Amino acid sequence: MAGLGLALPGTLMQRSVRCGWPGCRCHADPPELHGPYWQWTRKRAGKTVSRQVPDDQVDDYRQWIDNHRRLRELVAELEDLTLAVADQRAGRHAPAR
Ligand SMILES: [Zn+2]
Numbered sequence: 001m002a003g004l005g006l007a008l009p010g011t012l013m014q015r016s017v018r019c020g021w022p023g024c025r026c027h028a029d030p031p032e033l034h035g036p037y038w039q040w041t042r043k044r045a046g047k048t049v050s051r052q053v054p055d056d057q058v059d060d061y062r063q064w065i066d067n068h069r070r071l072r073e074l075v076a077e078l079e080d081l082t083l084a085v086a087d088q089r090a091g092r093h094a095p096a097r
Contacts, residue, residue, distance in 0.1 A: 007071050008064035010042030012053065 016033035018026045025032040038058050041050040053061050 004067045004071055006064045007068040008040075008042075008061065009068050010040055010049075010065060012038060012040050012058065012061050012065060015039045 014036040016035040017037065018024075018031065019034060021027070026034055038053040038055065038061075039050055040053050040061055041048060043049070
């Protein structure tokens with residue numbers, strides 16, 4: 001598992017945004033939004049956390065998100081294996097009838 005490297009939950013998406021300048025073209029009619037920019041988002045304890053991702057870091061984020069998915073799969077396999085081992089031990093230690 002340690003061989004996976006960095007890992008990150010969440011999703012990566014492209015978003016077009018409005019800025020805070022009232023006179024900007026992004027507030028015009030029709031609006032010309034800024035971007036699209038890459039944005040990473042995740043939910044943690046009911047709160048959404050997001051940050052803008054520089055173009056040259058998008059591949060890294062993809063890799064980290066991939067790693068995290070793989071990590072979740074490995075944890076699920078480990079849980080199944082652990083239950084199987086627990087069952088085996090229970091069988092071995094069970095009193096003879
Ligand atoms: Zn703007």
